[in-house]
Amino acid sequence: MSEIHSVREAFVQLWGSMGTFWGISPTTARVYSWLLSRAEPADSEMIMEGLELSRGAVSMACRELREWHLIEAEKVPGSRRAQYRPATDLEKVIRNIVQIRKRREWDPVLEHLREWIPRLEAEDSPEAAIFRQRLKSIEALVALADSMVETFLKGGFLGRVGLKMLVNASRPEKNRSPEMVLQAKESP
Amino acid sequence: MSEIHSVREAFVQLWGSMGTFWGISPTTARVYSWLLSRAEPADSEMIMEGLELSRGAVSMACRELREWHLIEAEKVPGSRRAQYRPATDLEKVIRNIVQIRKRREWDPVLEHLREWIPRLEAEDSPEAAIFRQRLKSIEALVALADSMVETFLKGGFLGRVGLKMLVNASRPEKNRSPEMVLQAKESP
DNA sequence: TTGAAATTTCAAAAATACTTGAAATTTCAA
DNA sequence: TTGAAATTTCAAGTATTTTTGAAATTTCAA
Numbered sequence: 001m002s003e004i005h006s007v008r009e010a011f012v013q014l015w016g017s018m019g020t021f022w023g024i025s026p027t028t029a030r031v032y033s034w035l036l037s038r039a040e041p042a043d044s045e046m047i048m049e050g051l052e053l054s055r056g057a058v059s060m061a062c063r064e065l066r067e068w069h070l071i072e073a074e075k076v077p078g079s080r081r082a083q084y085r086p087a088t089d090l091e092k093v094i095r096n097i098v099q100i101r102k103r104r105e106w107d108p109v110l111e112h113l114r115e116w117i118p119r120l121e122a123e124d125s126p127e128a129a130i131f132r133q134r135l136k137s138i139e140a141l142v143a144l145a146d147s148m149v150e151t152f153l154k155g156g157f158l159g160r161v162g163l164k165m166l167v168n169a170s171r172p173e174k175n176r177s178p179e180m181v182l183q184a185k186e187s188p
Numbered sequence: 189m190s191e192i193h194s195v196r197e198a199f200v201q202l203w204g205s206m207g208t209f210w211g212i213s214p215t216t217a218r219v220y221s222w223l224l225s226r227a228e229p230a231d232s233e234m235i236m237e238g239l240e241l242s243r244g245a246v247s248m249a250c251r252e253l254r255e256w257h258l259i260e261a262e263k264v265p266g267s268r269r270a271q272y273r274p275a276t277d278l279e280k281v282i283r284n285i286v287q288i289r290k291r292r293e294w295d296p297v298l299e300h301l302r303e304w305i306p307r308l309e310a311e312d313s314p315e316a317a318i319f320r321q322r323l324k325s326i327e328a329l330v331a332l333a334d335s336m337v338e339t340f341l342k343g344g345f346l347g348r349v350g351l352k353m354l355v356n357a358s359r360p361e362k363n364r365s366p367e368m369v370l371q372a373k374e375s376p
Numbered sequence: 377t378t379g380a381a382a383t384t385t386c387a388a389a390a391a392t393a394c395t396t397g398a399a400a401t402t403t404c405a406a
Numbered sequence: 407t408t409g410a411a412a413t414t415t416c417a418a419g420t421a422t423t424t425t426t427g428a429a430a431t432t433t434c435a436a
Contacts (some may be wrong), residue, residue, distance in 0.1 A: 002311065003307045003310055003311050003316070004308060004313070004315060004319060005312055007304045007307055007308055008319070010284070010300065011300075011304065011323070014297065014300055018293065018297070020208070020211075021211075021293060023208075023209075025423080025424060025425090026424080031390095032423050033357070036319075036322055037319050037322075038315070038318075039314060039315045039318040039319070043218065043382095044382080045382095045385080048284040053425085053426090054387080054425070054427060055382095055383080055426090055427075055428095056384080056386090056425075056426060056427060056428090057381095057424090057425055057427095058425065059382095059383060059384055059385085060223050060384090060424095060425080062383095063384080078436075079435090079436080080381060080382060080383095080433060081383095082382085082383085083380070083383085085286060087425070088322060088325070090325055090326060090329050091329065094329075103210060106207065109202065109206070112199075112202055113196065115196065115284045116195045116199065119191045119195055120191060120192060120195055122191055123190060123191050123192055125192070126227060127192060127226070127227045128191070128192045131192060131195070131196070131224075131225050131226070131227070134225075134276060134430055135199070137278055138278060141279065141282070155423075159406095161202070167216055213393080213394065213395095214394080215394075215395070231412095232412080232413080234413095241395085241396090241397050242395070242397060242414095243396090243397075243412095243413080243414095244395075244396060244397060244398090244414080244415080244416090245394090245396065245397095246397055247394085247412095247413060247414055247415085248414085248415090250413095251414080266405080266411095267405090268404055268405075268411060268412060269411085269412070269413095270412085270413085286378095307388060
């Protein structure tokens with residue numbers, strides 16, 4: 001088997017198993033990585049064959065990927081098949097995922113914490129006092145993380161802080177220059 | 189039901205449902221949050237009763253929590269029951285989780301990427317070139333994230349960068365001072 | 377318009393992850 | 407040492423999540 005096929009296979013498999021980390025189902029993650037591994041966009045028929053998935057599974061995966069803005073569906077004139085093109089600006093990809101997960105998972109946590117703390121103020125047992133103090137610690141930390149994520153989402157944290165940090169703090173290979181890092185970023 | 193009990197119940201339930209986010213099973217997360225909600229450490233009997241779990245489930249959960257350094261088992265002289273005390277320094281807790289997950293989940297990704305890229309260099313099709321370039325983008329981004337996480341793990345990123353950021357960039361409540369945020373951090 | 381192609385839906389099946397509980401092992405007070 | 411208490415283990419059971427596939431719906435070239 002040619003290198004490209006075996007690397008693709010390994011890449012798809014790895015990405016699939018990391019789906020949990022991103023809060024994305026394995027199949028959905030595999031579809032995205034498979035698209036990323038190809039030069040041209042693909043239609044659902046090709047995805048089905050390439051990954052041995054059912055028609056419905058591909059439809060579900062593509063819908064989820066569109067919701068996350070990780071792919072876009074393109075209409076080709078003269079045909080009625082949609083072509084799916086993966087987003088390749090990875091910083092944007094990460095920003096999309098972080099934004100959606102923050103809204104879905106973290107914003108409610110902060111709301112809960114802010115509701116619970118005053119309720120524990122009513123009770124004056126030592127038990128309640130300690131619990132309340134711990135909830136306050138959590139609230140402070142979550143609020144802090146929240147504002148950091150917000151900053152990241154608004155202003156391109158990776159772009160502004162990250163490169164400098166990378167250059168100054170860690171050089172995985174001796175002769176790697178900042179240019180080499182930039183060069184690796186695919187233009188959209 | 190008194191406020192402390194209903195808040196505890198809600199807190200335990202919320203934490204349990206967020207276990208996935210941290211890569212921790214629901215029951216394990218519930219045990220930790222239950223311990224956090226109490227002033228005193230508890231033994232496994234008490235955890236069983238408090239959360240209606242089986243003996244085995246509590247044992248598994250406590251083992252996992254100890255591996256993550258989220259609780260420590262204390263031996264009480266004159267008894268042979270272990271008392272489990274939750275770690276309350278939340279920044280340390282987060283650092284533990286991040287460190288373990290990085291090592292388990294992300295370090296292998298970086299290794300794979302660095303193995304795959306040269307293999308695609310052998311092939312000179314346009315397809316392979318594009319795929320290789322995308323893998324390089326990913327590698328650059330993962331390496332960057334990696335070094336940022338490393339910085340966070342080494343030097344107390346939250347402490348050094350976070351507070352400034354919080355104060356300057358976001359004030360959830362008008363009359364909240366930096367002191368109030370600091371005050372909320374429980375001393376160990 | 378028409379109708380075949382394409383896509384979506386969703387109940388049921390499969391796969392995965394979690395929890396249990398009884399038995400095996402370990403611990404330590406007596 | 408002894409043995410009852412405490413803990414751990416792990417195969418089996420339960421619950422949850424993910425995937426399928428056939429039917430319903432939508433789309434659009436002709």
